[in-house]
Each structure stands twice: as C-alpha cells, then as structure tokens.
Amino acid sequence: MIFQTYLRPVGLLLCLGLSFACGEETDDTLYDLVIRNGWVHDGTGAPPYYGQLLINGEKIAKIDRDTARMYRATKVIDANGKVVSPGFIDSHAHGDPLKTPEFKNFLAMGVTTIFLGQDGSSPNTPAIRPWMDTVDRLHPGVNIGMSVGHGTLRMISGVAYDRQPTEEGLSRMESLLADALEEGCFGLSTGLEYNPGYLAGEVELRRLAQVVGKKGGMIMSHVRNEDDDQIESSLQELLAQGEYCPVHVSHIKIVYAKGSDRARDILSILNRARAAGMKVSADLYPYEASYTGIGLLFPEWAKPPATYETVVRERKSELEEHLRNRVNARNGPEATLLGSGPYKGKTLAEVAEELRKPFERVLVEDIGPSGASAAYFVMDETVMKEFLKDDYVNVCSDGSPTSNHPRGHGTFAKIIEAYVVKDTLLSLPQAIHKMTALAASNLGIRDRGQIKVGYFADLLVFDPTKVKANASYEEAAQLASGFDWVVINGRVAKEAEEFTSPGQGRILRKSVPTEK
Structure with missing residues (x-):
C-alpha cells in the first residue's frame, strides 16, 4: 500500500505563536513559513522521513525531524501526514x-x-x-x-x-x-x-x-x-x-x-x-x-524554402503518394488525431470520410504542411x-x-x-x-530539486492516492488534481484549487564558468 510507510501518529498540534523548545535548543527565529507533520521525500530517492521544514525568504532555512518542537512562523502549513516533496x-x-x-x-x-x-x-x-x-x-x-x-x-x-x-x-x-x-x-x-x-x-x-x-x-x-x-x-x-x-x-x-x-x-x-x-x-x-505539427508527414521538398503552391501544382501525385505511404506506415489515418485547425478532434480517417476523398488528398488540399497539429498513436x-x-x-x-x-x-x-x-x-x-x-x-540546476538547507523552497504537499490526471485526448485541457499546496521560492503559489496572483516564479539564469 502506498501509505503503509507513512502511518505514524501526528501528535498534538500547538497553536501558532506559542514558542517553546524541546530538549536543549531554543530557536526564537520568526520563520516566514513552516510546513509541519509531513513525510518528507527529499528528491534523492532516499526513504522518506517524518519532519518539518522551516523557510525564510526564498530558501529552506532548517529541517527538523522532531515534529514536537514548535517554531514561530508567519504562516504554518500542517501537512497532516501527507507527502512533502520538492516541486x-x-x-x-x-x-x-x-x-x-x-x-x-x-x-x-x-x-x-x-x-x-x-x-x-x-x-x-x-x-x-x-x-x-x-x-x-x-x-x-x-x-x-x-x-x-x-x-x-x-x-x-x-x-x-x-x-x-x-x-x-x-x-x-x-x-x-x-x-x-x-x-x-x-x-x-x-x-x-x-x-x-x-x-x-x-x-x-x-x-x-x-x-x-x-x-x-x-x-x-x-x-x-x-x-x-x-x-x-x-x-x-x-x-x-x-x-x-x-x-x-x-x-x-x-x-x-x-x-x-x-x-x-x-x-x-x-x-x-x-x-x-x-x-x-x-x-x-x-x-x-x-504531438506535433502535421508538417511532420510532409517531405522536405514540400516545405520552405520551397513554395507549397508550386509543389502542389508540379508534383501533386508524387506528394500524395508520399503522404499515403507515410501515414500508412504510421499506423494509418485512424492513428492521426487532429488537435488544431478546422478538423480538431477528428482523426484523419474521419475527415477523409466526411469530405469523401482519400486522406492523402485531404492533407494536400484541405490541411497542408502548416494547417494543423495532431496526436500520432x-x-x-x-x-x-x-x-x-x-x-x-x-x-x-x-x-x-x-x-x-x-x-x-x-x-x-x-x-x-x-x-x-x-x-x-x-x-x-x-x-x-x-x-x-x-x-x-x-x-x-544546482539549487533546486531537493529538500535541502540552502536550496530554494519549491515544495509540494499532497496525498499520492488523491492525485489524478484528469486530461484525456478528448478533453486535453482538464487540470490535474490532488496537489494541496504548491510553494515556489518560499511563497504559496497554489492552495487547494486556488492560484495566487501575481505568480511566484521567475526566470532562472545559468551562470557561465569563467574561462581560464
């Protein structure tokens, strides 16, 4: 079972703002964000551990496997035994x-x-x-x-x-x-x-x-x-x-x-x-x-710098033969599902039947090398x-x-x-x-992709058994579900089904090594 490893009592949650320390250490830092009571998958593939993450600014400032210890924080996310992973x-x-x-x-x-x-x-x-x-x-x-x-x-x-x-x-x-x-x-x-x-x-x-x-x-x-x-x-x-x-x-x-x-x-x-x-x-x-442009099916000589109209006028039968062979070699017109253009949502076979002409003529006369994109099975x-x-x-x-x-x-x-x-x-x-x-x-990338002190706080909180990919070939724009919290650069970007505005992302810029 997916959660068998994670079963552990969470213990009593104390209210935000109460400051005390278990053991000998005292930490009076006011953290920007604390994520508590989660099964932490650090991204390395190692087994998870139960703990809490403390974030200041954009980065992970501290990781504590003692979930009983309380910290002062502006915001607290209670993971409640769920998975905490890097974004x-x-x-x-x-x-x-x-x-x-x-x-x-x-x-x-x-x-x-x-x-x-x-x-x-x-x-x-x-x-x-x-x-x-x-x-x-x-x-x-x-x-x-x-x-x-x-x-x-x-x-x-x-x-x-x-x-x-x-x-x-x-x-x-x-x-x-x-x-x-x-x-x-x-x-x-x-x-x-x-x-x-x-x-x-x-x-x-x-x-x-x-x-x-x-x-x-x-x-x-x-x-x-x-x-x-x-x-x-x-x-x-x-x-x-x-x-x-x-x-x-x-x-x-x-x-x-x-x-x-x-x-x-x-x-x-x-x-x-x-x-x-x-x-x-x-x-x-x-x-x-x-999934890519329908031009994938067309020969090089039918694409720029060639003029498509000239190709059709002078080499139409040759082009149709190429397309017929190419599509049949790619599991036939039934395996090409158009994703854009006037025939979106239909297979090439369905369009050919609708227009009452061979599919290769549909490609040449009605779509062309830049007229659509498609999924190819x-x-x-x-x-x-x-x-x-x-x-x-x-x-x-x-x-x-x-x-x-x-x-x-x-x-x-x-x-x-x-x-x-x-x-x-x-x-x-x-x-x-x-x-x-x-x-x-x-x-x-050297400072993202792991839960590690000093790394940027790009983090997720979720229950794996609730994660669903809702998109299908028929309804491709359905958002996924099950990721309860998404944190980017130390700030909440998504909570439940609500997205924050403005966004919390930025352009990442790779540093270039100095030439010796």
Missing part, C-alpha cells in the same frame, strides 16, 4: 509566458519549474536578456529556464535554409549562441526533424557544440528521426556532439518499436557513451501518442516503461497551456497515479526523484 521540474515544456504567464496547467500537476526554448525554437530575438527581463516583470506562475533554439539561430543569423552555411554564417550563429549562453540560457536545443533544423550537417552541429561546451551548457535534442529503423543513427549523431558538452535526448521514444528488449538496445547505446566518459541523459512523457507502452525505469531518464511533459494533448495538463500526475499507485512500476521515492533531483542534475 517537479519539467525539462521539456512549451508555452509563451508573454501570453499565458500563469501556467496553471503546470502548477496544477505540481510543476514549479519549466524549461522552454525547445525543439530548436526560442524567442525570435538576437538578444534574449531583454525578453527574460520582460517575463520576470510579468511574475510568471512557475520558474522558467531557457534554451536557445538552433533553428532560431539559423533564421536570425541569416543562414536560414542553407544546407551548407558559409563561414560568415556559421560565425554569426556561433556568436549569437555564445551571447545567449552568456545571458543565462542553459544550453542549445535542436529540432533536427523540423525545418530548418533538418538542414544542418555534421560540421555545423559540431561547431555549435564546441561553443556550448566552452560556456558550460548542454544540448537538448529532438533527434533527427525517431523511427525504429533510424533511431540508432540519430542518437549517434547526437553523441558525436557529446564529445564537447553534455547531451540530452528530448522525449526519448522509438516510433513503431515494440517490447522491452528493443528499449534496452537503445539504452545500451547511451550506457556505452557514458562508459566512454560522456554525460548523456534523456527525458520522456508517459503517453503512447506524440505510434508508440508502445512497454517500450516507454522500460525507458522510464532507466536511472538517467527524467520526466517531462512536452506540453503547454494550449496544446491539445493530455500531456500538457496530466503528465506528472499520471506518473504518480498510473505508475506508482496503480501499476507500482516505480516506488514513490523513485518517481519523485525522476521529477525533481534527477531533472535538476540533468539540466545543470
């Missing part, structure tokens, strides 16, 4: 804090820090510091770390869609990347399956990796191809960059593969790289459907579970406040509900570790 860290998230700074979808599932700038796309500005300052002034609901996008660098630098950038173009990309890392970005993100990222070659990627390494950053990559017959070569491409800096596989998956043996094959590639001295990690979301849960158990794989959502995939509102709650309480694939300490300290370690 969850979402290593791969999406969203625009200038449009939806509240980020209630993340707060509701216990996430206190998210990382944006993913898949090669970040704010379209040559200097990211002013953008960060603007976000800080908006008081976002969660902490936000940033990566600079490789595709964005290509567009800002003028390299754009060049397959072989000039030396001048590469130098501009390197300079822009170095500036972004100096301004606080944690690293570079690549989206090599997307435009213009897929145009990059080995020389370009290695040169950028060298800049990342010199600035103490990391590369997070949506690798070039996640299909079963291409995933190994795609990982090797990323590991070549790992010669210069830490590398991280975004939302690791194998499209079409089945069985735990195949997952272990892929993990062994990463393990061999670690044995050779590389720092390699990965994250994943616990769903069998991916192309993954095997057994493979995902094997990845989830790996010691170097942390949890991410790859979701946003506005995406039409349940991962954006349910991921972290689902880990607890489905894989701790129901399935018992993970113990609660293991699951919390993968959503806190492991994510912090993989990302290079």
Whole structure:
C-alpha cells in the first residue's frame, strides 16, 4: 500500500505563536513559513522521513525531524501526514509566458519549474536578456529556464535554409549562441526533424557544440528521426556532439518499436557513451501518442524554402503518394488525431470520410504542411516503461497551456497515479526523484530539486492516492488534481484549487564558468 510507510501518529498540534523548545535548543527565529507533520521525500530517492521544514525568504532555512518542537512562523502549513516533496521540474515544456504567464496547467500537476526554448525554437530575438527581463516583470506562475533554439539561430543569423552555411554564417550563429549562453540560457536545443533544423550537417552541429561546451551548457535534442529503423543513427549523431558538452535526448521514444528488449538496445547505446566518459541523459512523457505539427508527414521538398503552391501544382501525385505511404506506415489515418485547425478532434480517417476523398488528398488540399497539429498513436507502452525505469531518464511533459494533448495538463500526475499507485512500476521515492533531483542534475540546476538547507523552497504537499490526471485526448485541457499546496521560492503559489496572483516564479539564469 502506498501509505503503509507513512502511518505514524501526528501528535498534538500547538497553536501558532506559542514558542517553546524541546530538549536543549531554543530557536526564537520568526520563520516566514513552516510546513509541519509531513513525510518528507527529499528528491534523492532516499526513504522518506517524518519532519518539518522551516523557510525564510526564498530558501529552506532548517529541517527538523522532531515534529514536537514548535517554531514561530508567519504562516504554518500542517501537512497532516501527507507527502512533502520538492516541486517537479519539467525539462521539456512549451508555452509563451508573454501570453499565458500563469501556467496553471503546470502548477496544477505540481510543476514549479519549466524549461522552454525547445525543439530548436526560442524567442525570435538576437538578444534574449531583454525578453527574460520582460517575463520576470510579468511574475510568471512557475520558474522558467531557457534554451536557445538552433533553428532560431539559423533564421536570425541569416543562414536560414542553407544546407551548407558559409563561414560568415556559421560565425554569426556561433556568436549569437555564445551571447545567449552568456545571458543565462542553459544550453542549445535542436529540432533536427523540423525545418530548418533538418538542414544542418555534421560540421555545423559540431561547431555549435564546441561553443556550448566552452560556456558550460548542454544540448537538448529532438533527434533527427525517431523511427525504429533510424533511431540508432540519430542518437549517434547526437553523441558525436557529446564529445564537447553534455547531451540530452528530448522525449526519448522509438516510433513503431515494440517490447522491452528493443528499449534496452537503445539504452545500451547511451550506457556505452557514458562508459566512454560522456554525460548523456534523456527525458520522456508517459503517453503512447506524440504531438506535433502535421508538417511532420510532409517531405522536405514540400516545405520552405520551397513554395507549397508550386509543389502542389508540379508534383501533386508524387506528394500524395508520399503522404499515403507515410501515414500508412504510421499506423494509418485512424492513428492521426487532429488537435488544431478546422478538423480538431477528428482523426484523419474521419475527415477523409466526411469530405469523401482519400486522406492523402485531404492533407494536400484541405490541411497542408502548416494547417494543423495532431496526436500520432505510434508508440508502445512497454517500450516507454522500460525507458522510464532507466536511472538517467527524467520526466517531462512536452506540453503547454494550449496544446491539445493530455500531456500538457496530466503528465506528472499520471506518473504518480498510473505508475506508482496503480501499476507500482516505480516506488514513490523513485518517481519523485525522476521529477525533481534527477531533472535538476540533468539540466545543470544546482539549487533546486531537493529538500535541502540552502536550496530554494519549491515544495509540494499532497496525498499520492488523491492525485489524478484528469486530461484525456478528448478533453486535453482538464487540470490535474490532488496537489494541496504548491510553494515556489518560499511563497504559496497554489492552495487547494486556488492560484495566487501575481505568480511566484521567475526566470532562472545559468551562470557561465569563467574561462581560464
């Protein structure tokens, strides 16, 4: 039983303001916040202990395993035997804090820090510091770390869609990347399956990796191809960059593969790289459907810099054949659920039947490569579970406040509900570790993700048996439930179903090591 470890009498609660000390110590400090009577999971994966946390300002000032000792505090939260853990860290998230700074979808599932700038796309500005300052002034609901996008660098630098950038173009990309890392970005993100990222070659990627390494950053990559017959070569491409800096596989998956043996094959590639001295990690979301733009189905030659109208006019039959083969190889039109555009909520098969035309003609004539996003049911849960158990794989959502995939509102709650309480694939300490300290370690965050004196007080109070991921593919925007208290930077951000305003988050800025 999930709570068997936690059963312990709470004892008599004394009223706020009464000051006395058990034993020889006396502490007359007036703390800003005390969380009492909780089973503390510190994020390391160690067994929980019964205790209380004392917070002053933004940080954890003291941890006391003697719950009978009383302290003076401006605010007291009685955990009443529930779990107290670090706030969850979402290593791969999406969203625009200038449009939806509240980020209630993340707060509701216990996430206190998210990382944006993913898949090669970040704010379209040559200097990211002013953008960060603007976000800080908006008081976002969660902490936000940033990566600079490789595709964005290509567009800002003028390299754009060049397959072989000039030396001048590469130098501009390197300079822009170095500036972004100096301004606080944690690293570079690549989206090599997307435009213009897929145009990059080995020389370009290695040169950028060298800049990342010199600035103490990391590369997070949506690798070039996640299909079963291409995933190994795609990982090797990323590991070549790992010669210069830490590398991280975004939302690791194998499209079409089945069985735990195949997952272990892929993990062994990463393990061999670690044995050779590389720092390699990965994250994943616990769903069998991916979600991205419908352009994923279209060939390179039908996307910019090509003009789509010209492609349709001159190569329509060839395009239709490509799409027919591509979709059928991805489990057919029934496995593509449109999440945006005029046919939102319908499968490609349903739209084809409604319009009375083959699905490939629907894609060409009615949707196009930029006309929708969709969920693609192309993954095997057994493979995902094997990845989830790996010691170097942390949890991410790859979701946003506005995406039409349940991962954006349910991921972290689902880990607890489905894989701790129901399935018992993970113990609660293991699951919390993968959503806190492991994510912090993989990302290079040094002062969050653990319950430890001196760390920022990003904290949760919850009963694991009450946590629910309410989002579904049909109703993707349903907030998770069960997280009673969410504390960010020492202040309450969510209590029960109420969210505080303004938000308690901020932009996190990575410090760059001094070059010797």
